[in-house]
Amino acid sequence: MKNQLILSLLAICGLTSCSNNSDDNYEEIPSYPFVEAEFGSTVDLGNLANYANQTVPAYIIKDNSQGNLITDKGATLGRVLFYDKNLSSNNTISCASCHKQEFAFSDTNVASTGVNGTTGRHSMRLINSRFASETKFFWNERALNLETQTTMPIKDHGEMGFSGENGDLSFDDLITKLNAIGYYKELFKFVYGTEEITEAKIQSALAQFIRSIQSFDSKYDAGRALATNDGQPFSNFTAQENQGKNLFLSPPVFNTNGVRTSGGLGCAGCHRAPEFDIDPNTLNNGIIGTIAGTGIDTGNTRAPSLRDLVRTDGTTNGPMMHTGVITTLQAAIGHYGTINLAPGNNNLDPRLTPGGVGQQLNLTATEVNAVIAFLRTLSGTDVYTNTKWSNPFN
Template sequence: METRNSRKMAALVAAFAFGVSVAHGQLPAGSSINIAPGTGQTLGSITVNDPGNHVWLLQTSTNLTAWTGVDTWKIHNGNYHLSLSRVGSGPGLFYRAIYDETQQTILSTTANALLLPGTNFNYAAPVLPPNFLTAPIINQDNTPATNVVTDPGATLGRVLFYDKRLSTNQTVSCSSCHVAKYGFSDPNRFSTGFNGSKGTRHAMGLSNARYYQRGHFFWDERAATLEDQVLQPIQNPIEMGMTIPALLPRLAAEPFYTNLFTKAFGTPDVTSDRVSRALAQFVRSIISTKSKYDDGVASGFANFTAQERLGRQIFLGQVGNATCAACHGTDNFVPGPVANNNGLEFPYVDTGIGGVTGRAQDMGLFKVPSLRNIELTAPYMHDGRFATLEEVVEFYNSGVVNNPNLSPPLRTPPGQPPGALRLNLTTAQKAALVAFLKTLTDTSITTDEKFLDPFNYGN
């Protein structure tokens, strides 16, 4: 085997014919190379993980002595995957991926770093159903006049959303905690930050964040606008650990960003205001309107099963005494101008909005997110304490905890002893309510390319 051991060069050699792999030399900090040998006539693949986004050389050999260059590629967002094909002939074929610090000559341009369409996706003028264009839903739109969604602005926001450069060690992005297939939430109870630390609240789903009427963000509403919110995880010491003064030149150094900022804002200047506005535009573009529930609106829910129809009646309070719609109103399933205390606990372990305002009447109040795509966003509540929708329904059925700030819809009605409301649903009714909640699932936003990772990771 070759024994090159230069400080400037690192290589991984894969002898697929014999199932042998050898690594030697010095890899860039934090990087690794993984070999996946194939079977039969398939040679396998190489995956390079490299948060520093370096240039790598791919070479092949039949004798581990004479090496021929096959390709040179730039890593654009932390990793690169290459399926290997046979080059040359002979009983043995060897590949190696080499990092050479003297050959870092390829830049990340829009053409090679990103897989963007020739014409921008439509973010600015989504096709919305009629009920989204009239009151009360139109009044829930928190888009400011100073930051309306544009196609190039949201395109830039999409790239920023998936870019690991936004974290100090370039290992996590916004999408690490807001994963598309989980309704842009985290399947883990608490998200993992750039250095392996865990937060204390669950990452809520982003579906229809545009329609939160109060306009504040985070569970405790500490961000006055979405534009304020999107910059805070970047600077959070647990989440992404970055600083804005360090971030801006990092982004400005990438040719694809100067190109995208020019298209979005007219000049290549990379500023915190523009980063904020672009990210907010992308998040507001994630609008769910293609669920089974949406299909049913126009037909009087003729597409629902008997169980789903019963669940809807329970949700609306037409069967039994549930008050779900009081806090999850309109076809967006969000509250109006109030925050709520849903009786999770007392005394309060997490004081929510009260921890920000310091007011006694705000203790235990939290933002109420949309229920759209709720099937995808487990676990549930601000602390992810419930793993399933069945557990959530049972909590509202029998587990709401009375406390001084409990929201009125969850209190017993006049004429009954004061306390927390009990729904006393039957097993069949609880199952029906869960079935109805699942009609709010819209997988189109989890698979639509315009919401997915745009970076080029090889093949």
């Protein structure tokens, strides 16, 4: 009602702004009629959501923003782009079609649906993508950074269809398309000071929005805030959760046959606390199949953060690994329990082959259940429902 009253007064005055004194200098009040018509109160450019100054725990020290720092304006534009199906050639697919908020920005399908088929790898969760030493993106790290990654699905024939090949429209055609949409003229001017739309601006805004998606309200975070370091028992953990944490963090001790005789599971060797991101030097983890189940694909060496693998109710946020072949935490731990040296896999991480043989962790049911209990402490709740990461078109 307040906004409607202001607009009515402006119309009565016949001016962008009005004053009782005709000698006053008039201050232009920006208006965004296309944004307001499309989004209503879900995108309020006069009262932006907090993306730039979110609370980050002091023990989180990694940040791969690389000069593209999050701004409230940029992330707001990125949110619109992320959810807009206009970014696909047939107006049916958005980034959010494969990265759904209710599943920690992943997909419950093994392969996500695109405009011309399905994706070649399972859609990776986007939780805490900013807080990682690894700056490359996609499972096989083919994107040098998040900015580059953001428009690659748009330019993919199977995913969003602006490839410029196989009869597809080109990315330049997408730019023309967006230029004809009123709310983009207003949003790009609001963020960048000009209506000009470029791929670099799209990449910057999308990357800011994705990096803003963070999850630090888990049971783990509550415990870590009270502890001196990760190795210390957390006062809010159960005995089982603390046991699982120790097993996760502690390296295993192997005999000459690659069988664990003592120690932990060594998960933190690749998935490093407290961010639980992937070590950039990590190689293949032994899963070398393709999503279709045939062929060898050994180049997949990246992984998302282990945060929010599951919801707090214990249900998974979709299948795991680039093939989606693993659907439970028990199966994920079991995979590392016995590593097979598959023919053709010349990219297997040496940390999984002590003494040149595939590791055998010799796990007990008690250990597996303890690690599962710990992994569940890494899940928060806010990321699933916070409106600043939700669909503005709803």
